[in-house]
Amino acid sequence: MKKPSHKSALSQSNSIPASANVSSTSAERIKSLRKKKQDHTAILNNLLQGNQTALGKAITLVESNNTQHQQQASAIIEGAIASSGKSIRIGITGVPGVGKSTFIEAFGTYLLGLGKKVAVLAVDPSSSISKGSILGDKTRMENLVKEEMAFIRPSPSGDSLGGVARKTRESIMLCEAAGFDVILIETVGVGQSETTVHSMCDFFLLLKLAGAGDELQGIKRGIMEMADAIVINKADGENMKAANTAKLDFKRALHLYPAKESGWTPQVLLSSALYNEGILEIWDLIVSFEKKTKENGYFKENRKQQSKFWLLQSINEQLKQSFYQNPEIKTALEEQLQAIFDKKTSPFIAAQYLLEKYAKL
């Protein structure tokens, strides 16, 4: 820092005194802070009144990696949280080609007809890599996107599923605070993305095609086990016979799983999103799920457990991040790994050494 002039700040001079300079900067900073505060207060207020532009802005702040934006996002979320939680959160998954977009378009349009406000979000950790991703192209839901009571938001880009998940979960809260009653969370099966969506929704819907032969994959990856309903899509025309057979097969497969904690027995339904068939039955099913689980207390308990899960998950991720991204630890970790490979130490002794080093930093 430059040494201050010995001249008194009160003395008259042509040059602008330092103190004046400082106070004008402070004033600007305060003004700018006030403006930001006004900004996010305005966003919050408009969002709480159901304004979609404000909702979009708030989600943009949530998705930003900029520290200042994140602070504003936190302030908005804190203000929105008391008004959140009133929707039904429905997770929808299925392999590419199963017709997720067409299904969501048909399902969402049906819900709008019932007077619901519908938000569609997506979890797709691959979107930052592949670019062209689910919901990335809004025109795939061309009717829904035009509706005033529908809000569609593509998957936030992010390099980790954890990051994408956090952003989506906060976006759910914001949509709810903005008055959306049904939140559809779409995911394509990449890595652990179905498990992630399952841990933030109330009802998990698995879209299937008849005779696709991916049953083993579903069992293997534990996806079928998570489903509250399996919907066999494209059950129309020549597909009908195969769809009915698949329905029986899936029903039998579901019987192999133990009873769900929710007390709900997963159902298998048919639909043709293209011809708008079976949509009504799916909504009725979800309504009876909601009724049952609200009565037996599971609905609320599950949301509590999900909140706890996300709290612990965030803590664990950040504990690891602080450790592994520390430059001294990074170097020491490489050295210890080499020592392990050279049979000079064991993984457990090395872990102890690194943790002691970290504690002293």
Added chain:
Amino acid sequence: MKKPSHKSALSQSNSIPASANVSSTSAERIKSLRKKKQDHTAILNNLLQGNQTALGKAITLVESNNTQHQQQASAIIEGAIASSGKSIRIGITGVPGVGKSTFIEAFGTYLLGLGKKVAVLAVDPSSSISKGSILGDKTRMENLVKEEMAFIRPSPSGDSLGGVARKTRESIMLCEAAGFDVILIETVGVGQSETTVHSMCDFFLLLKLAGAGDELQGIKRGIMEMADAIVINKADGENMKAANTAKLDFKRALHLYPAKESGWTPQVLLSSALYNEGILEIWDLIVSFEKKTKENGYFKENRKQQSKFWLLQSINEQLKQSFYQNPEIKTALEEQLQAIFDKKTSPFIAAQYLLEKYAKL
């Protein structure tokens, strides 16, 4: 500390001067430390010469939760590590009733006949709860237990799989340093125990019964995917036909999995441990696995990756433990959870708050 007497330590007196007292205590402490050092140096030296009593003592130190014992254990492991790593580590799993003990008895006895030194360890996180556990009753391997070249050790008791795993993995090193060439690591399928054993062995063997109908379980829990060989046990007498059918079924099921990183194609074999049939073929298979994976570099690379996995695993576990076991954090965590349930904060904001609190402690 008591203020020292003003009398000179050299002055004659009937009462024993404080300083003398102190120095005699120090001397004893030094003597005791020297003794401990001699103790574990003696254990290490005897272990390196293949002494089984020393091996048993060293493993007891590894398994102890006493801090002093753990320090001695670490010193022994550090001294043993350069001599470790020369065995083939074989993981063996299967549901209760599949005949694991009989199989290990037959297989181990065969290996002793080939001049091998065989150690049998177990991973069973339930052993501390259920008491009567696998290998707990050594008499179940009554022939093997009598053999001088065999070493059998029940599962260490421990309340977490992580703890049991660490102890087993260090015991493997000690057995190797004591000259054992084949390490059999048995596990019963409790929770994640198969995955744990898979991450510490070179070859993973899954024992099955014909017509047991637990195929779905194996697929679901990812166990079949880990297997390098599936052995259908009790393939004798009237079971033969069913065993042959099961062999074909499992072969077909294995084809559904993608090729293994090891370049190895998992095989399905029949055995009757009771009649000592099929044992030779299983060993031959393992020998060809070892040859192939040593040639293509997988064997070494896999062990490196396993060491890295255990290093990171230990660090992650201990980072979490330090955080969650901190009394101030414990209280604050409960408060934040309640605030989340009361919709006063979000899981992510609460996580941030707790991590900042932890950093200041």
